[in-house]
Amino acid sequence: MSVKRKRNLSATIALLPTWFAAVVVFIGTMAWSIRLSFTNSTLFPSSTYVGFAQYAKLFASAKWLASLQNVLIFGVLYVAGCLVLGFLLAAALDRKIRFESAFRAIFLYPYAMSFVVTGLIWQWMLNPTLGIQASVRSLGWESFVLDWVVNRDMAIYALVLAGVWQGAGLVMVIALAGIRGIEAEQWKAARIDGIPVWRIYVSIILPQLGPALAAAGMLLAMGVIKTYDIVVAMTNGGPGNATEVPAKFIMDNLFGRQNLGLATAGATVLVLGVVIAVAPFRYAMHMRNQAKGGA
Amino acid sequence: MKTMMKLFLAGVAFAGFFAAAHAEDKPTIEIMSSWTSGGEAAALNVIRSEFEKRGGVWKDSSIAGFGAADAAFQNRIVAGDAPGAKQGVIGLAAADFVSQGLFNPIDDVAAAGKWTDALPKSIHDLISYDGKVYLAPTGAHGESWVFYSKEAFSKAGISQEPKSWDEFFADLDKLKAAGIIPVAWGGQPWQQTKVFNMILLSQVGTDGFLKIYADKDKGEASVEGVKKTLEILGRLRGYVDAGAAGRNWNDATAMLITDKAGVQFMGDWAKGEFTVAGQEPGKDYGCMIAPESKGMVYIADALWFPKTGNAQTDKAQKLLAEVVMDPTVQVEFALKKGSVPMRSDVDKSKLDACAQKGLELMSAGAIVPDQAIVLTPQQVGALDDFVDEYWSGGSNDAGTAAENFFAIFE
Numbered sequence: 001m002s003v004k005r006k007r008n009l010s011a012t013i014a015l016l017p018t019w020f021a022a023v024v025v026f027i028g029t030m031a032w033s034i035r036l037s038f039t040n041s042t043l044f045p046s047s048t049y050v051g052f053a054q055y056a057k058l059f060a061s062a063k064w065l066a067s068l069q070n071v072l073i074f075g076v077l078y079v080a081g082c083l084v085l086g087f088l089l090a091a092a093l094d095r096k097i098r099f100e101s102a103f104r105a106i107f108l109y110p111y112a113m114s115f116v117v118t119g120l121i122w123q124w125m126l127n128p129t130l131g132i133q134a135s136v137r138s139l140g141w142e143s144f145v146l147d148w149v150v151n152r153d154m155a156i157y158a159l160v161l162a163g164v165w166q167g168a169g170l171v172m173v174i175a176l177a178g179i180r181g182i183e184a185e186q187w188k189a190a191r192i193d194g195i196p197v198w199r200i201y202v203s204i205i206l207p208q209l210g211p212a213l214a215a216a217g218m219l220l221a222m223g224v225i226k227t228y229d230i231v232v233a234m235t236n237g238g239p240g241n242a243t244e245v246p247a248k249f250i251m252d253n254l255f256g257r258q259n260l261g262l263a264t265a266g267a268t269v270l271v272l273g274v275v276i277a278v279a280p281f282r283y284a285m286h287m288r289n290q291a292k293g294g295a
Numbered sequence: 296m297k298t299m300m301k302l303f304l305a306g307v308a309f310a311g312f313f314a315a316a317h318a319e320d321k322p323t324i325e326i327m328s329s330w331t332s333g334g335e336a337a338a339l340n341v342i343r344s345e346f347e348k349r350g351g352v353w354k355d356s357s358i359a360g361f362g363a364a365d366a367a368f369q370n371r372i373v374a375g376d377a378p379g380a381k382q383g384v385i386g387l388a389a390a391d392f393v394s395q396g397l398f399n400p401i402d403d404v405a406a407a408g409k410w411t412d413a414l415p416k417s418i419h420d421l422i423s424y425d426g427k428v429y430l431a432p433t434g435a436h437g438e439s440w441v442f443y444s445k446e447a448f449s450k451a452g453i454s455q456e457p458k459s460w461d462e463f464f465a466d467l468d469k470l471k472a473a474g475i476i477p478v479a480w481g482g483q484p485w486q487q488t489k490v491f492n493m494i495l496l497s498q499v500g501t502d503g504f505l506k507i508y509a510d511k512d513k514g515e516a517s518v519e520g521v522k523k524t525l526e527i528l529g530r531l532r533g534y535v536d537a538g539a540a541g542r543n544w545n546d547a548t549a550m551l552i553t554d555k556a557g558v559q560f561m562g563d564w565a566k567g568e569f570t571v572a573g574q575e576p577g578k579d580y581g582c583m584i585a586p587e588s589k590g591m592v593y594i595a596d597a598l599w600f601p602k603t604g605n606a607q608t609d610k611a612q613k614l615l616a617e618v619v620m621d622p623t624v625q626v627e628f629a630l631k632k633g634s635v636p637m638r639s640d641v642d643k644s645k646l647d648a649c650a651q652k653g654l655e656l657m658s659a660g661a662i663v664p665d666q667a668i669v670l671t672p673q674q675v676g677a678l679d680d681f682v683d684e685y686w687s688g689g690s691n692d693a694g695t696a697a698e699n700f701f702a703i704f705e
Contacts, residue, residue: 129538150540240687255366
């Protein structure tokens with residue numbers, strides 16, 4: 001009994017720094033930010049409380065509303081695009097092709113690049129006077145148009161394109177590892193039954209990849225909330241509000257516009273959004289674990 | 296114990312050695328600026344070489360992009376690791392820092408250099424807070440300029456500078472017909488706002504301009520002026536190339552230098568780019584005040600001096616303030632940067648034709664302040680949003696947009 005308590009004590013001591021970090025660094029700064037969002041802080045924190053005024057201002061701002069809409073469009077298409085393309089690449093690599101490791105390196109390589117680099121490359125390629133449009137036109141096809149970056153209606157999809165190009169490699173690697181973990185017996189059995197290859201992937205392999213793809217999807221989704229650098233590098237939120245995202249809105253107000261109150265209100269809304277999205281999921285997991293424990 | 300003692304003594308001797316070396320240290324300063332284009336860097340170098348000549352040590356932390364430099368600066372301030380000097384505009388942006396007691400006053404330098412006599416009163420008022428001088432002005436910029444490529448103009452058969460907006464648009468049509476991009480458009484919100492302002496000034500005059508920005512007047516004349524401004528701005532959309540969105544101002548200037556484009560709306564810092572490219576005003580390129588404009592929008596740069604708690608840096612700050620306001624440095628700097636010296640008692644004969652024109656307007660008092668001088672950073676941001684939304688939205692409903700304009704003051 002006493003030995004057990006002793007061990008717990010040392011474990012507790014060992015965990016103290018972690019507790020400190022969790023309480024002070026994470027929860028503390030979060031509480032601080034939320035507090036600031038109820039003040040009229042501009043460049044420096046102030047302690048004059050103004051209630052929900054900053055939130056009212058936030059949701060009256062067309063820029064903020066546009067940023068929420070944009071991050072939703074970008075997020076759904078980016079995560080879905082990465083998952084689909086990543087799985088297709090993994091399935092293709094799984095077909096025992098030659099130079100598999102070379103392909104793997106090539107497809108994963110974009111993920112090693114910073115979003116700023118990705119953004120700049122795609123900005124150049126999609127810029128109508130420098131990139132693909134200009135080169136195709138110089139070949140003689142004068143009416144060719146590819147102006148996504150500068151087109152209000154298409155700019156957000158240009159971001160998705162660049163994002164998927166970068167993120168698909170990660171999904172590919174995770175999915176490939178998952179596929180390799182599936183027993184070869186299943187393949188043999190399916191072959192004997194004469195099931196076409198695509199059907200094996202869709203009905204047998206894909207369901208078993210669930211956890212792997214869910215992990216990959218989670219990683220990508222977390223990136224979506226933070227989306228900032230790729231936007232700055234590619235479009236800087238423009239044209240107009242067409243590619244404005246919440247993280248950029250917050251950064252702009254924190255620094256360029258010296259508007260701490262509004263920026264922290266935006267950040268709080270963002271955190272709240274994540275909590276609302278994740279909470280039901282966590283609750284379901286918790287319930288499932290309890291059900292398992294009870295059985 | 297003995298060895299401990301020895302070690303201790305050795306340590307003391309060592310520390311003493313370093314302390315002595317430190318005392319001999321030259322005044323060192325770290326300068327944070329966003330002056331990274333060719334002309335800007337050359338201008339900053341004028342200050343640098345004079346500062347070093349007078350025994351200072353210069354550490355450059357240049358960051359491309361005004362906003363990026365500001366963000367980095369604020370981070371450093373909050374982290375308690377302020378740089379010795381920061382380049383920034385004269386205006387409301389510095390006010391918060393000063394009122395929080397984060398900047399060092401440079402009163403004694405100003406008194407010794409008789410800045411009250413050397414500077415125009417309006418500028419002296421802007422660099423002082425509660426009767427103390429805090430900022431060292433580097434130069435003033437005119438922002439109502441239209442630069443044009445002489446070669447492009449002659450190719451299009453334009454023989455003289457257009458006097459009205461109608462003539463101006465007729466000339467743009469000629470440029471277009473000659474296969475030249477009529478307007479080298481800088482596609483960042485702040486640049487678009489500057490174009491908006493120079494058109495606004497041409498429509499409402501200096502009094503009307505001040506009424507709008509300084510008094511926040513929503514009267515009929517103001518609304519009508521904004522409406523006419525937006526109409527002209529909207530017409531410009533048809534003369535811009537497809538790659539304009541997000542373009543840097545110096546990339547736009549390069550389009551004029553290579554005669555690919557006809558005109559550029561920009562502040563006179565664009566002259567610095569022409570100079571670096573070896574072009575001369577009046578010969579290779581021309582400069583004119585925006586059509587129908589009887590005055591000029593101006594903005595002024597200065598160095599800010601944050602408190603660092605380091606006596607050496609304080610000394611270096613004073614030396615730097617002295618250098619910046621040196622009459623020869625002011626002229627040399629202006630020549631490289633394309634600006635107009637802040638001191639009114641300098642040798643103006645060296646300035647180029649464009650700067651002379653600007654100086655004329657300035658001494659005649661036909662100038663109005665840039666929005667950064669009279670508006671808070673939040674309002675400046677809202678103005679950028681407003682102009683960018685109108686420009687990129689392609690809406691030609693100038694009337695409704697003009698009504699919305701005044702929301703930026705809320």
